[in-house]
Amino acid sequence: MQRQDEEMDSLGPRIKELRLEANLNKAALARRVGVSDVTISYWESGAIRQIGHERLVALSQALGCPLSRLLEGENGGRAAPLYLRSQPPAPWQDPAAGRIELPFELVPAQQWEGECFLLTPAPGEHFDFLSEGDLVAVAPTDIFHQTGLYLVEREGRHCIRRVSQDDDGKLLFSAEESDRVEGYTPDTRLLGKLVARWQTASL
Structure with a gap:
């Protein structure tokens, strides 16, 4: 406090x-x-x-x-966004990247307890649910918490999927512009939950 x-x-x-x-x-x-x-x-x-x-x-x-x-300020480091790329590792897992915690002003404590990182798509990278210049607060986790957007590693690549559970507790993955729902596969891994998103808009 x-x-x-x-x-x-x-x-x-x-x-x-x-x-x-x-x-x-x-x-x-x-x-x-x-x-x-x-x-x-x-x-x-x-x-x-x-x-x-x-x-x-x-x-x-x-x-x-x-x-x-x-x-x-000039010397602050925690708020600077990390680039999100389709190839592993996750931004916060790269030894060359500083571990940057998201300032509490952007993600109220009641939304997520634990560290968050501010990410933005790297130049030339494209992700569902994100546009160029958008910012997302991602909380690293490999556990499903609730229905929502997650950073996922699937077939050796990073993607963002809406993740939910069926009545049997099995995880379901859906893309932004597709009605198709995919199930869990052995090469699927949750990396983090998106807890906030800020979309680029002209004022």
Whole structure:
């Protein structure tokens, strides 16, 4: 809890710093984000300590900076996304990739207890349920928890599938644009559950 309070305390001053760097007054930033200039003042002062997912994304776009810099500053590392590729290993399993925990502001604790990682499709890679530039929070797990989207290794390649269970407890896998449901095979392995997704959209 102390770490979360420290992160929220630093977010307000960082919003102000980035706003000044972008040569924006509060009213101009408010128009870009779609809030009042009073709300901007509250964010910068810390009077409002909870900022929703959509507002954080809108803020980063309005300020012309990566979401990682808004959340972590110049030297922050936890919010930087890892590239998701169709070939193993999973991004967080690659020794060359830093282990990056998702900031709590993006995934409320009640949604998932445990570490999450921010992923985005690598250039030239295509995945069901994701478009270029989308961000997903993935919690590493090899256990089925509930119906939803999972990062899956199947036939030696990574893919995203909607995973559910039938009445007998057997896992079922479905793609985005297919009515066909596939069953579990020996070469299928759950790698992680998608707990949040942010889709690219122009403001």
